[in-house]
Amino acid sequence: MRTVIFDLDGTLVDTAADLVAAANACFRDLGLGDLLDPAEDAAIAMRGAKMMLRTGFAKVEGFGVDEVDRQYDRVLAYYDDAIAVHSALYPGAMEAVAALRAEDIAVGICTNKPEALADKLLRALGVRDDFASLVGADTLPVRKPDPLPFRESVTRAGGDPARACLVGDSETDRETAREAGVPSILVTFGPAGHLMADLRPEVLLADYADLPDAVRHLAL
Numbered sequence: 001m002r003t004v005i006f007d008l009d010g011t012l013v014d015t016a017a018d019l020v021a022a023a024n025a026c027f028r029d030l031g032l033g034d035l036l037d038p039a040e041d042a043a044i045a046m047r048g049a050k051m052m053l054r055t056g057f058a059k060v061e062g063f064g065v066d067e068v069d070r071q072y073d074r075v076l077a078y079y080d081d082a083i084a085v086h087s088a089l090y091p092g093a094m095e096a097v098a099a100l101r102a103e104d105i106a107v108g109i110c111t112n113k114p115e116a117l118a119d120k121l122l123r124a125l126g127v128r129d130d131f132a133s134l135v136g137a138d139t140l141p142v143r144k145p146d147p148l149p150f151r152e153s154v155t156r157a158g159g160d161p162a163r164a165c166l167v168g169d170s171e172t173d174r175e176t177a178r179e180a181g182v183p184s185i186l187v188t189f190g191p192a193g194h195l196m197a198d199l200r201p202e203v204l205l206a207d208y209a210d211l212p213d214a215v216r217h218l219a220l
């Protein structure tokens, strides 16, 4: 079965504001104020909680790598408490998913978010059951760009990893697809959209309305 696997943050869902809010709550607890800006640091947020902590601590004195590790669980706890306040699906995402499913193409998710948080977010948005699989950062011992979680997300969706592609928004997604030997479709509407062309994916996607056609042309 042909399969399209989606990344989550920055690809299916615009999660930047809730992620930045969680990091800022941690920084405020440490007396540092709001070190990140939801608009300016959206691309940093798409690279995960540790990257947000590293970026914030780089702006002040006296907080090193150890503090990033110490605060990581706290960021995730804040995020867990307010995971879908501002987060929203990108326009046309679920219409594209429905169109793919109508063509008997399996759809699943492979994310570097912890699986439980990804599951909670998808349920809050009312779309968990639209995806046949969900593999997160901690589902397997390895995470993207290792190709294993991608392959697992394909097989759990009932698909064949040789007839699959990955829709993503980052160098990590590009690398994952390359390692798995499948085409990548990188979206240009996320916070790092302007950088996607340099990664030379098989497809650059500016609008979800164009996804079903793009997948057809890949001839999976």
Ligand SMILES: O=C(O)COP(=O)(O)O
Pocket: 007, 008, 009, 010, 046, 047, 048, 049, 110, 111, 112, 113, 114
């Ligand atoms: O949380 C991250 O590191 C990024 O998550 P993503 O893989 O869904 O983009």
Ligand SMILES: [Mg+2]
Pocket: 007, 008, 009, 010, 011, 046, 168, 169, 170
């Ligand atoms: Mg992403």
